[in-house]
Amino acid sequence: MKKYKTYLYNYWDIILFFILMLTKLLTYGNKLQLNNFKYSRILYPSIASILLIIALSFIFKRKGRFIFLILFNILISITIIGDLNYFRYFKDLFSLPVLINSFQLGSVSSSVLELFNPWDLVYILDILILIPFFFVLRKKAVFCENNYKFHYKLIIIPLIIAIPIEFISFYKLSQEQPRLISTMYNKVYIAEKLGVLNYHYIDFYSSSTNFIKRKVPVSANKKEAIQNVLAQKDTSYNSSKYKGIYENKNVILIQVEALQNFVINKEINNKEITPNLNKFLKKSLYFNNYFYQIASGSTSDAEFITNNSLYPASSGAAYFLYAGNHFNSLPSKLKEKGYNTSVFHGYKETFWNRNLMYKNMNIDKFYSEKDYKIDEKIGLGLSDKCFLNETVEKMKKLKEPSFSFIITLTSHFPYDATDKYGEFDVGEYEGTLLGNYMKSIHYADEQLGVFLDKLEKENILDNSIIAIYGDHYAIPRENEKDLSNFLGKDIDELNWIELQKVPLIIHTPDEKLKGVENGYCGQIDLYPTLANLLNIKNNVMFGRDLLNSKDESVIFRNGSFTDGKVFYISPVNSYYDIKTHNKISETEELKAKKNNVVSELNSSDNILKHDLLKNNKLN
Structure with a gap:
């Protein structure tokens, strides 16, 4: 003892x-x-x-x-x-x-x-x-x-x-x-x-x-593996379809803060949540199964994926980790064709390291908070109303053809500036996070409507391709009960993943391309789609041209993926049949797809880690 x-x-x-x-x-x-x-x-x-x-x-x-x-x-x-x-x-x-x-x-x-x-x-x-x-x-x-x-x-x-x-x-x-x-x-x-x-x-x-x-040169085997992955991207379509039909047109990308797809064409108390976007998508191409693919970099990841067609960093934000890299970005390729390239955002230029990253993405001018009159602040910074009004004035002075990347801010989590969003009755959701979000996104929609009307009056709309999309989710899972009630359905594991969609709306000058596209796709696919329409050549893109490809695969940073029929959810290591929502067993075909997903993510990672786009090191 x-x-x-x-x-x-x-x-x-x-x-x-x-x-x-x-x-x-x-x-x-x-x-x-x-x-x-x-x-x-x-x-x-x-x-x-x-x-x-x-x-x-x-x-x-x-x-x-x-x-x-x-x-x-x-x-x-x-x-x-x-x-x-x-x-x-x-x-x-x-x-x-x-x-x-x-x-x-x-x-x-x-x-x-x-x-x-x-x-x-x-x-x-x-x-x-x-x-x-x-x-x-x-x-x-x-x-x-x-x-x-x-x-x-x-x-x-x-x-x-x-x-x-x-x-x-x-x-x-x-x-x-x-x-x-x-x-x-x-x-x-x-x-x-x-x-x-x-x-x-x-x-x-x-x-x-x-x-x-990162200090060690990439091996020949890794280079070959990357080349094999890129070579296997869907090339079965006729690449001449729509090729270059909007060459030399202005390009306007609008990344809307926390715009999720579930609010599109939805009403609360018989009032549309996003009436202006609903109206705009009727004369545009609307992709209603468009997933965000961000990781730790949040909003900056959405920018990075959209403008580079690369996957975000496996840990941390690419905007910090790889700001010194070289990129074949969309603005870079447009600049080669004589475009003036600009970014507009009503917040600090150093936030998310944007001031450094944009230089290596070949942005001529970054209009940040210091370039705007701060007449009204909502939430983090300049209100969308003031920001978009002044942005139109700046765009009018741009030399054409121009590339304009516009990032909104007011609808940022936690949506607590309800006294500044204006009157919008959310009924039983008053005072809840979901109700506050609907108010903030209704406000953002109102300002976007005014902005688009001004672009039309200034004859900018008639000479531009416009793409509007959301950057990431709006409602955390802790608040899924209210969301389930609003949507009128139970939210199981697959339903929750399916809700992680943002709208993509592409409007063309002649409005020839319009309608609803139901195929599964993601943020990584926007650049290749625009590249074909604008006659841009870039062989290092992990996305696909949505107007030609029949493939519906979407890969997420955490290893989850879908092919449009089956959804693999990596955190629970389970496969689901999308039609039935039933869990299914892993087959050899699905196992091979999962391995291909890992190879694709690794390839993108190695491009970033070894700066392989510098001096075209992949060739």
Whole structure:
């Protein structure tokens, strides 16, 4: 009995750390609220990941060990809180490259605070108790080092337990999902299978090695793999159809903040939510199954995908990580044809690193907040009304042909400037996030209507191709109950994914191209579609021409994909039949498609990591 008391006295800090960390990791896993979550899956990997830290702690003497464990407790607790809030917003897990973007939180803090749950602070309560407790124990000489003896077995025993568990867990996952650990394309699933600590261990290793690899020239094998992926893109169509029919016309892209497809042609209390867009799409091409494909870069990812037809960065934002790269962007190619290229956005030029990124995308002029009269602010910055009114005046002075990329702002989450959106009755949704969103997007629609009317009066509309689309989702899953009620249907896993669509409306000068296109497509496809209409040649695009291709494949950054018939949802590792919504088993054909998805994402990643568009290194 005395022996056990001695062990408890000598190692109480280890025992306490183990219990606290295991409790935090298991409750954290449950808080992610994944359909596929089971405690039994992450129990042993979580134990092993904690034992690795404990093994390291034995390098130190008692006081040093306690401090070491407290520091890791703080680090893990902050990481858990960060993960939970990041997941609520992005439905993904925090990664090391995201730290590069962290200073952006200052400007979108209201969005983050809206999703913060005070119960998250439970994860730091023990720390608030343990730190004062440390100073009490220090005074009572509990950390006496006089009789302390270092034993290698104290390090070896935890490792003997942890390493086999880690090996088996990692091996099982690599067998179930080959290349998942090496590519990190589905972070949530890794955490679900290996626990959050192991996910962050892998992320740290992966991010560090990727940084080093960027300094190493790309291998011939990787180049060949990229060329093979690009060669397999759908080329079965007759590329001469519509080819160059709008060559040298002005190009106007309008990226509307948080414009989701479910509001299009919808009414609330017998009033249209987006009457102006509904009217405009009747004389345009409307793609009603157009998915956003963003990752951690949010709005900037939507810009990046649309203008480059490349996938966003696997972690962090491409606008930060690859701002020094070379790109075959849409404005770059138009500039080669004599276009004047401009971007218009009523916010800070440095936000999302736009001021640097736009230079390498060959933008002649970026009209940011400093170039506008700040007559009225709503939410983050200049109101859409003032912004769009002044943008028309600036566009009138542009040398033609011109490329204008316009990014709106007012309908930004959390949609809390309801007193400035104008009168719009949302009935039972008054005071809810969904109701506030409908008010904000109704306001944005009203301003877009005025803007389009002015373009017509100034004869700009008659000489321009206009594409209007949404950048990303508007309603977080935490608010799906109101959305389900509004749409009049239950929202299952597939329904939720199907709701992640934004409208794409393409209007042409002669209005010859109009109607509704029902095929599945995504933001990566807009550039190739416009390229054909404008007679632009670019062989490095991962999208497809929507007016010629019969393919309906859409690939998402987390490894999810659809071919228009089946939807693979990577966070739950499940396939669904789109017509029946039934879960289906993986076939060899579907497995091959999943592998092709990984290859395509890897190819895009390697182009970015090694700056392969510089001096045409792919050839």
